[in-house]
Amino acid sequence: MTDLVEQDAAAVTPSPAPSTAPKSRLRSEAFARRLRARHAAERRFRLAGAAAVALAALILVLLLGSIVAKGASAFLEARIRLEVTLDPAEVADRNYTALLRRALYAQFPQVTDRAGKRVLNDLLSSGAPYELEAMVAKNPALAGTTQTIWVRADDQIDQLVKGAYRRDLPESERGLGDAKIAAADALLASGALAQGFNTTLFTAGDSREPEQAGIGGAIAGSLLTLLVTMALSVPTGIAAAVYLEEFAARNRWTDLIEVNINNLAAVPSIIFGLLGLAVFLGFFGMPRSAPLVGGLVMALMTLPVIIIASRVALKAVPPSIREAALGIGASPLQTVLHHVLPLAMPGILTGTIIGMARALGETAPLLMIGMVAFIVDIPHGLTDSATVLPVQIYMWADSPERAFTERTSAAILILLGVLILLNGVAVILRKIFERRW
Amino acid sequence: MTTRTPVVAASALGMALSLVAAPAFAQSRDQIRAVGSSTVFPFTTAVAEAFGKTGKFKTPVVESTGTGGGLKLFCAGVGPAHPDIANASRRIKKSEVDQCAANGVTTMTELKIGYDGIALASSRKAAPVSLSTVLLWKALAKEVPVNGVLVANPYKLWSDIDPSLPRTAIEVLGPPPTSGTRDTFNELAMLEGCRKLAEVAKAVPNEKARERTCMTIREDGAYVEAGENDNLIVQKLTANPNAFGVFGYSYLDQNRDSLQSAKMDGVELTAETVAAGKYELARPLYIYVKNAHAGVIPGIREFIGEYTSERAMGDDGYLVDKGLIPEPKALREAARILAVNLTPLQF
Structure with a gap:
């Protein structure tokens, strides 16, 4: 003092002091x-x-x-240019591998022996024939013509182009043969091997071949899971918060519920996975790996977060608003729906979005219900087998192929981007709805 | 109490959704499900993907749960709610077969798909060494015999065990006890090395107690449990040239430019030495197929047909690219016949 x-x-x-x-x-x-x-x-x-x-x-x-x-390098992929003559007989036979290989051999007229040809075969991704097949399926008129197409290169070539292999090491220690490097260099020199934007990364499902792997399936799975989570936890959470904050009497029961909700918000997420395994899979017999079950588990996990955030937001609405509404004759329900809830909305939305962002980044509860799995097909419904973005990152981080290292980081970047987007939306919503008294 | 209506309605909606949906799941499944070993996972997923690309069936879903966890799920019962295939990095145990039978899984087909070698690898920056199971056991056991008595492992440097080894601290990064690789390492390296020492048998006459002594790994920091992520071990080895890492052959194969494998009793780890049975730290890999599901879940026969095809597990098959060490041709043929006939396992 x-x-x-x-x-x-x-x-x-500065002023002269009197005493x-x-x-x-x-x-x-x-x-x-x-x-x-x-x-x-x-x-x-x-x-x-x-x-x-x-x-x-x-x-x-x-x-x-x-x-x-x-x-960053994962957003580019190496592609090989081929002049493919689509022989109608081979197209009818769906022998696209032979068509591609013939086109590749044509660029290396000096290679005639089997071993040399095998080296060339390995330059192409094993998914390249399917790319060609999809192209022909879309436009059957291509049969019989000669087309210049770019197909995906093998992941080792992709890594070589990106400079991930040490060329100074002896062949036996490098993990990539001299012959392959020479062939790739020849293609590079003639401009038939180049890097382009990696669309596969965004559209494809998982694959064991890095050059064919993408997060399309994981994004679809994450969206489906979040959809279920949101549909269940947002209305339930807000309703519970409104009831507890505006209508419920203060007694021992509501205190007990409040303590339990606060406790649940701090429960480790794996516990919710175990609950999901026992209840949704064991008791209700729902399918393993389904986004429906993942969403239900995530909804249980985010529910306390939403309830707590919503209650805080409701509490922040000044009592004078309620008193004024009641004073001019509004019913308690009208007071809440017309006045209190709209004013509390920015806080509720922020809490909800943060809860959703947490659900988006969660893997542990999904482990128990089978969503940590290798799933190639992109899910289209709530009961299709699916995985989610963070799980995809974890699985790629665990794969031995080195081309997965960069794809892991790329997937992390995409996940971070989505999270920044979600949090940005939370900030914007708060700015829009915010009202000062 | 009209005010409560929206609250009640909203929560009832949520409950109803999960209740109404429930009976709809008791239906059949049109997608194969496999569970089990993280070591077999890369191979089964590769086959699943190739199988899915044929376009006739959905791509099977493969979960990596560990051998024990996978067999537990596999043996839990017959029907669409239970997996069709279990991946295992060891043979199924008698107790697990009994568990299966108790739950109605009475017939299954066992297919040996090939081998996995366990590498004891170090950075290429370190000098190459030759180890043996005995040396490994002495370096990593919790208690070792000194003058006929078991004492807490006194060895700090490799050269303490054998003067020909480098004068560097013993530091081995390996998998945790939950891992199948650790089980195999315990059995193939620790137990085998321990059995070769007559002193241990003298110090611990009781066979059960001896086995426990043999397989208990020291906890004083010389053995570092590095988690299930083998890629992490690879990174740590590159950073620390004095450390050794324990992991599967495929990780060594993919990282040949930064890692080298120690010789075991003078034998190098290569696909050839494993298939010939010369390299000690190698293990067979299996898949188990539930016979009762063949014909019920579509594509099971075709899937194991693809698995045992020469295109997959042959000498030039795509599984070899993924790090599988193939069986000799005659045994592959035998596996193929088992797969075609779904010959039940007799235990």
């Missing part, structure tokens, strides 16, 4: 020392705060930097 008085006094020192006693106290050595000490303490505190922020920023930059540095 005295410090404050002294500070105020120090602030007004001599405080003047001498203010000019005293002890006072100046105390003032210096307090200013130093303040500077230290600010410095510590700035250092903390700088450290956090540095770690974030390192994390993002390493992910971007590793993942």
Whole structure:
């Protein structure tokens, strides 16, 4: 208290002080020392705060930097240009592999032996014939013509083009043969091997071949799961919050419910997975790996988060609003629906979106209900087998093929992008609906 | 109490959704489901993908649950709610067969798909070494015999065990106890190495207790449990040239440019030495197929037909590209006949 008085006094020192006693106290050595000490303490505190922020920023930059540095190259993929003559007989026979190989051999007239041809075969992705097949299926008139097409290269070639292999190592230690490198270099020199934007990464389902793997299936699975989660947890959560905050009597029962809700919000997510396994799979007999079950489990997990956020938002609406509404004759339901809920909406939406973002990034509860699985087909319904984005990241991180390393980072970038988008929407919604009193 | 209506209605809606939906799931399934070993996972998924591309059937769903967890799910019963195929990095145990039978899974077909070698790898920056199961056991056991008495493992440096080994601290990164790789490592390296030492048999006469002594790994920091993510071990080895890592052959094969494998009793880890039975730390891999599901879940016969085809598990098959060490041709033929006939396993 005295410090404050002294500070105020120090602030007004320029004006001539009337009394001599405080003047001498203010000019005293002890006072100046105390003032210096307090200013130093303040500077230290600010410095510590700035250092903390700088450290956090540095770690974030390192994390993002390493992910971007590793993942950026995954947005490009190596493709090989081929002049394919679509022999109608072979097309009818669906022998697209032979068609592609013949076109590739034509670029290497000097290769005639089997071993050499096998090296060339390995330049193409094993998914290339399916690309060609899809093209012909879309446009059957192509049969009998010669087309210039770009097909996916094998993942090893893809990595070679991106410079992931050390060329200075002896062949036996490199993991990629000299012959393959020579063939790839020849194609590079003639411009028949080039990198393009990797659309596969966004459209395809999972695959064991990195060049054919994509997060399309995982994104569809995440969307379906979130759809179920949202449809269940948002109405239930808001309804529960409104009832508890606006209508329920304060007694031992509501206290008990409140304690339980707060507890549930802190329960580790794997517990919800175990619950899902026992109840939804065991008791209701729902299918394993289905987004429906994943969504139900996530809904249970996000429900407490939404209830708590909604209650806080409702509590923040001033009582005067309720009193005014009731005073002009609105029923309690009209008061809540017409006045309180709209005013609480920004807070509720923020809580909901944060809950959804958490559900989007969750893997542990899905482990128990079979959504951590290798699933190639893109899910189209709530009971199709599906996986979600973070699970896809985990599975790719666990794959031995090195081309998956960059795809893992790319998938992380995409997940981060979606999360930033969600949080951005939360901020915008809050800005739009926000009202000050 | 009209005010409560929306609340009640909303929560009732949620409940109704899950209740109404329930009976609809007691239907059949048109997609094969496989569960089990994380070591067999890369191979089964590769076959599943190739199988799915034929376009006649849906791509099977493969879960990596570990051998034990997978067999538990597999043996839980017959019907669409239970998986059709179990991947295993060891043979099914008698207790598991009994468990299966108790739940109505009485007939299953066992298919040996090939081998996986366990690599004891280190960074290429380190000097190559030759180890043996005995040396490994001495380096990693919790208690070792010194002058006929079991004492807490005193070895800190590799050179403490054998002067010909490098003067570096013993540091082995390996899988945790939940992993199938760890089970196999315990059995193939620890138990085998321990059995070769007569001193242990003298110090611990009781066979059960001896087995436990043999398979207990030290906990003083020389063995680091590095989690199930083998890629992480690869990264750590590159950073620390003195450390060794324990993992499957496919990871070594994919990282030959940064890692080298230690010789075991002078034998190098290659596909040839494993198939010939010379490399000690190799294990057979199996899949188990529920016979009762063949003809019920579409595509099971075709799927194991694809699995045992020469295109998949042959010498030049795509599974070999994924790191599988194939069986000799004659045994592959035998597996194919088993698969075609779905010959039940007699245990």
